Amino acid sequence: MESIEIQPWLFRVEPLEGESLSHFLGRFRQANELTPNRLGKMAGLGGAIARWEKFRFNPPPSPQQLEALAVVVGVETERLQEMLPPPDVGMKLEPIRLCGACYAQSPCHRIEWQFKTATGCDRHKLRLLSECPNCGARFKIPALWVDGWCSRCFLSFKDIVKWQKTTLP
Structure with a gap:
């Protein structure tokens, strides 16, 4: 009997706009x-x-x-x-940064938040957060974000916008 190699099937995942x-x-x-x-x-x-x-x-x-x-x-x-940074843009590896207002609109980590030049969200004019404002835990790498909340206290990323301060013009 001849052996047949079975190819694995995978669920497709559609990329989100601006996603890292x-x-x-x-x-x-x-x-x-x-x-x-x-x-x-x-x-x-x-x-x-x-x-x-x-x-x-x-x-x-x-x-x-x-x-x-x-x-x-x-x-x-x-x-x-x-989904990669442009060739001439440096990346900030740590800490992982997040805009709660953006996350509420589209639940994903945006690549632009990790640019070295980024200090705030250009869309919402808010400072990016690098730790949970409720418990102080640093955000894990986005590949580990399962449900869109803090891994320690379970505060939703959508709700952190209340703690974000505005950026100066």
């Missing part, structure tokens, strides 16, 4: 019950997925790496590229 690659990869992995290493193995990328989820883009993903990931996650390579 870290958050998208976390949502995709959660929907498909994958670890970073398993997703990396499926795409032939090794440990790159774990690095990218932590905003470690040095070296940046190559076009070949993005193509390999695109095949597995079912998203166009160009769309994955949009």
Whole structure:
């Protein structure tokens, strides 16, 4: 009897507007019950997925790496590229930052919040938060955001807008 190789099927996850690659990869992995290493193995990328989820883009993903990931996650390579910082923009790896007003409109981590040049949300003119205003816990990497709330006290990210201060013009 001939052996047939069974291809795994995966749930598709649609990227959200402005979403960071870290958050998208976390949502995709959660929907498909994958670890970073398993997703990396499926795409032939090794440990790159774990690095990218932590905003470690040095070296940046190559076009070949993005193509390999695109095949597995079912998203166009160009769309994955949009989830990365522009080539001339530095990234702030820590702390993870968040705008509660943006999150209430679209529940995702936006890549622009991690730009070194970002101090506030351009849309809402609010300062970005890097820790829960209720309990002081630092926000985890977006790939680990499961339900959109603080991992320690369960305060919803949508509700933190009450604690955000306005930015100066």
